[in-house]
Amino acid sequence: MxxxxxxxxxxxxxxxxxxxxxxxxxxxxxxxxxxxxxxxxxxxxxxxxxxxxxxxxxxxxxxxARRRVPLLLLPAEYQLRVDLHLWSLADDSIAEIPLPAALGSFLFASPRGWALAVDQHFSAAVLHPFTGASAALPELPPSFRADITVRRDMVWDHSPQHTVVIARRSQTTKLLSCFFCRPGDGFWSAVECSEEIGQVSGITYFDGAFYLFDGETLRTVGVDSETFAAVAVIEPPTVTLVTPDERLRPWNRRKAESTLVVSSADDFLVIDRRHELGGPYGGSGEVVSIEAFRWDGRSWAAVDDIGDRAVFVDSSRGFCVEANGVNGVQRNCVYVATSNHHGRCTVSVLHLAGRTTERLSLGNLSQHRCGRFWQWPSWSMPNLHRSHPNKTKFELFI
Incomplete structure (x- = not known):
């Protein structure tokens, strides 16, 4: 044949x-x-x-349709990045794309193809890995310059109008540290919604609003992408919070991670995952339970079927992808990308219907090594169309 x-x-x-x-x-x-x-x-x-x-x-x-499969932006092997590695779920291949060192060693992908780059001097830029298009951003605010973990744990997203929102996740403080920058501003402005949310662990743009998600309280605040006034406050679903067992060492304690997914104006999902860290140095762990909750505009309800879709989750956000029967994506599943302290990246598939976990056994992904403690992998959805040629570089793939 x-x-x-x-x-x-x-x-x-x-x-x-x-x-x-x-x-x-x-x-x-x-x-x-x-x-x-x-x-x-x-x-x-x-x-x-x-x-x-x-x-x-x-x-x-x-x-x-066959290529509508997310790519995983892998962390750099060294602090000074000289190329970019994108892993394909479709065929377990890793594409290496040279990048100027000035664009930074910390890269954070987004579902619409662009990435945020931050260098060791806290300069920032947005770039598109396939076209080489880039646009400089103002230097990060002072609160982002504490230590390396601040850059590792950053979250961000952007709007079609080129507004960028960034936040830092802190393990030691509950102070909100979320900022936005409009095109031509030349500076970052604070998002003023500290009364509605404690800290931001995920940012998702959808239909004129940025949704800020607190992964500990599971509360969501929507802010208008033009005025940055709070336009929606969504109280958390009913989830039993995990209480750490202080008798156990930190790497053996049960851990909870939650992710917000915005798939339409009236369809929000919260994916709550519970697992135990495995190994003496905190491996990626074995997922022991998973719950999904859907918000219909009025209330939350537990669900075990999200139809012919899959959710792709990393450390900062999640987004839905159609399981169209030809792209190899499994329906009604959650694909979780993570890395451990040994520099190994892994992808697990969580099946909502049976509450089972499948660790993908992939040769090229398992052989890739990144610097320890540097950065988490992040999903990107490649855009397979270009806009009008008169558009600016930043507009081409947004």
Missing amino acids: QDKSRDREDASVVALQGTEMTMGWSDLPADLVAVLADRTTDHADFACFRSVCPSWRSASAAHA
């Missing part, structure tokens, strides 16, 4: 070579365009390919 498929592809390429030059690019047969799309493996090249004309976009739709 593979030989016959290859013969058909070769025949299509020969047909292309013999095509009259008077034929326009948009007139190419759909099956030939599909063959070319299948051979375009680079995400940036494929985005350009789909932007040529509507007929090419239509003919490559099946290939795009």
Whole structure:
């Protein structure tokens, strides 16, 4: 079967070579365009390919559906990053993309393809890994300059209007440290909602609002992306909080982690995970329970079925991906990416229906090593279309 498929592809390429030059690019047969799309493996090249004309976009739709799979931005091996590593869930491959050292050694992905880069001098920028486009941001506020763990535990998101919101998670203080920067501001402004939320452990932009999530209290505050006034306060679902057993050493205590997922204006999910840290140095642990709660605009309700979707979770946020039957994503699951203190990254699949945990056994991912204590891995959803060529670099993939 593979030989016959290859013969058909070769025949299509020969047909292309013999095509009259008077034929326009948009007139190419759909099956030939599909063959070319299948051979375009680079995400940036494929985005350009789909932007040529509507007929090419239509003919490559099946290939795009297969590639609607998140990529995992892996932490740097050393403090001074010289390249970027993106791991693909689809085929366990790791793409290495050279980056200027000036863009920083700490990188934080977002669901819309862009990443936040922070260097050792606390300068910041947003960049797109596939196009090389970047835009400088103001130097981080003074409260972000305490130690290395502040940069490691940063969370952020951005809006289509290019407004960026960042926050620092602190294990020792409950003081809110969340800031925003609009295009052209040249400075960071504090988000004034300290009465509604203790600390920010996750930031998610959706439909004109940034949702700030407190992972300890499970409370959510929505702030308008233009005025940054609080527009919604969502009280937490009923979850039994974990009380650490002080008789056990820290690496053996049960731990709870919660993540907010915003999939539509009236569909919020909170994924609550409980696990025990494994090994004497705090490994990634074995998940022992998982609960999902959905907010319908009025109240929370426990759910064990989120339909033909999967949730991808890292240390700061979660987002939904369609399990379309061809991209290899399992339905009604939560994909959790984490790393341990040995510098190993892992991905586990939590099945909501059976409350079971599956650790993915992947060769390239398991062999990748990152610097100890440096940074957590983060999911990114590659954008497979480009905007109008007159858009700015920052607008192309947002």
